[in-house]
Amino acid sequence: MAEQHCPGFESNKSLAEIKIKCPECGRESEIFSDEMDKKITCAGCKNTFNPAKCKID
Numbered sequence: 001m002a003e004q005h006c007p008g009f010e011s012n013k014s015l016a017e018i019k020i021k022c023p024e025c026g027r028e029s030e031i032f033s034d035e036m037d038k039k040i041t042c043a044g045c046k047n048t049f050n051p052a053k054c055k056i057d
């Protein structure tokens with residue numbers, strides 16, 4: 001299945017998309033590689049966590 005890209009995605013092509021999983025509720029989401037050193041707020045349970053420890057490979 002092909003990935004869907006938003007218009008304007010090409011301007012961010014230096015950034016990799018990284019899949020992460022919330023350690024609290026297990027909800028998966030995607031972030032860009034420049035967000036790896038930030039705290040991520042889960043859209044599901046509002047837990048904040050470090051994405052570098054919650055990557056899905």
Ligand SMILES: [Zn+2]
Binds near residue numbers: 024025042045
């Ligand atoms: Zn969560």
